[in-house]
Amino acid sequence: MTEPVRVAVVGCGFFARNHLFAWKDLAAHGADLVAVCDIDPAKAEAAAREFGVPHWYTDMDDLMSSERVDLLDIATRMDTHGLLVGKAVAAGIATIVQKPFAPDWDAAVAMKQSAEATGVFLAVHENFRFQTPLQRVRNVVAGGAIGVPTWGRISFRTGYDVYAGQPYFYDEERFIILDLGVHTLDMARVLMGEVEHVFCETQRRNPKVRAEDTATIMLRHVSGAVSVVDFSYESRKLPDTFPETLLEIEGPEGSVILEPGLQMRVTRGDETSTTDVGAPLLPWTERPWHVAQEGVLITCRHMLESFRAGEPAETSAEDNLKTFAVVEAAYESAHTRRAAKPRPVP
Numbered sequence: 001m002t003e004p005v006r007v008a009v010v011g012c013g014f015f016a017r018n019h020l021f022a023w024k025d026l027a028a029h030g031a032d033l034v035a036v037c038d039i040d041p042a043k044a045e046a047a048a049r050e051f052g053v054p055h056w057y058t059d060m061d062d063l064m065s066s067e068r069v070d071l072l073d074i075a076t077r078m079d080t081h082g083l084l085v086g087k088a089v090a091a092g093i094a095t096i097v098q099k100p101f102a103p104d105w106d107a108a109v110a111m112k113q114s115a116e117a118t119g120v121f122l123a124v125h126e127n128f129r130f131q132t133p134l135q136r137v138r139n140v141v142a143g144g145a146i147g148v149p150t151w152g153r154i155s156f157r158t159g160y161d162v163y164a165g166q167p168y169f170y171d172e173e174r175f176i177i178l179d180l181g182v183h184t185l186d187m188a189r190v191l192m193g194e195v196e197h198v199f200c201e202t203q204r205r206n207p208k209v210r211a212e213d214t215a216t217i218m219l220r221h222v223s224g225a226v227s228v229v230d231f232s233y234e235s236r237k238l239p240d241t242f243p244e245t246l247l248e249i250e251g252p253e254g255s256v257i258l259e260p261g262l263q264m265r266v267t268r269g270d271e272t273s274t275t276d277v278g279a280p281l282l283p284w285t286e287r288p289w290h291v292a293q294e295g296v297l298i299t300c301r302h303m304l305e306s307f308r309a310g311e312p313a314e315t316s317a318e319d320n321l322k323t324f325a326v327v328e329a330a331y332e333s334a335h336t337r338r339a340a341k342p343r344p345v346p
């Protein structure tokens, strides 16, 4: 019997509930949720009570000095990541941090380099690529059914009121590319490979938000493939497909399409078939969020397994910086109105 992995969650806000449910479910896989922390004592205490966590803290330093933690899961917002990850890594604690990795490139690079220098496991909780429907598409593409992808479109368009749960969106200096695009651009890398350059147009369609709420990005991949990645929080269409990622990937032998309602259509030559690739509804997940919520569980399970195996996560700091470089290139292109290249990861 392997030793349980002692997990602590820092940040008990809006999205952390999914992490807390996931870690409780992963008790069956050897995760032991030993402590939670939030600078707001009411949130820390409420999370500890609801999820049966033995200890709660309002200061991560106190948590680290009082508890033996094997795996620290930081689910706070990006402006706090540099400080909190810096402390965890300096203490030699394996760490997972929510996306976006950081508000800017330099801060993300600094975290990656400090983890590398100390040999500490550092992963970003990038969860779209682990969602059940997207994993099913990945399997089709990786299995060679359509040949090497040559063209793709990855799309996430909604009018769902994302501001209700995340009111801080109104004031972000850089909004949807960093918040949502980071996921869909990550999927573009996963399905079509590394990116050579991008062209990006942004729009601010909701006058109440400070930054862009819509982006349309064209990517040339190193393989020669071309893709369009487009996303908006201001689409008005019924039925609204939130929070589904729709996509279409073409290759020389066929195509794979993810249609509304989580239906995957695979065409090969003259044959086509459609499969329901929806995520199961778990006791703690609810429509329409359940696909994203289950993705959190699968992501946390992957983190646990990677940490235990002594291997980097698929979404290691290094891997996530490659996606972050595409995000930065998109902002650069929108600003300069020229193609921009993702920078190399130092």
Ligand SMILES: NC(=O)c1ccc[n+]([C@@H]2O[C@H](COP(=O)([O-])OP(=O)(O)OC[C@H]3O[C@@H](n4cnc5c(N)ncnc54)[C@H](O)[C@@H]3O)[C@@H](O)[C@H]2O)c1
Binding pocket: 010, 011, 012, 013, 014, 015, 016, 037, 038, 039, 040, 043, 058, 059, 060, 075, 076, 077, 078, 080, 084, 098, 099, 100, 125, 127, 165, 166, 179, 292
């Ligand atoms: N992966 C996804 O699909 C997804 C979806 C939604 C949000 N998120 C990400 O999750 C992160 C958190 O977002 P949210 O909407 O839950 O934010 P939130 O503001 O609701 O929660 C953040 C919590 O962190 C706490 N906090 C702040 N500084 C702290 C510190 N120094 N120590 C301990 N606690 C601290 C706050 O008090 C708050 O309770 C963001 O990075 C967001 O982008 C990811």
